[in-house]
Amino acid sequence: MEQSPANSLAQVLVSAVTAPEAAGKTFELVAEHGPATIDLNALFDGALADTPHGLDSVGDRADMPLEDEPADVVEDLRRLSDTTQE
DSSP: OOOOHHHHHHHHHHHHHHOGGGTTOOOOOOOOSSOOOSOHHHHHHHSOOOOTTOSSOTTOOOOSOGGGSOHHHHHHHHHHHHHHTO
8 A cells, every 4th residue: 555645754754853864964855756765764874964063954055155144044043053052
């Protein structure tokens, strides 16, 4: 029996927050037709890790200097950065 898209999404999300292989990694989830991936840990293990305490994920391009961000975004980033370095 084929899983529903919602169940497939839920499976990936739960795996992403519980698998040690996914820790410190950012990924984009894209829905495609076909069989579900069974071994998610192997996919997470092969992904590049983000820079520790960085604001961007490993593949992000620098597209907006921090000083050009709106003030509320800068404040949110500062607050989030403070909590991740505790």
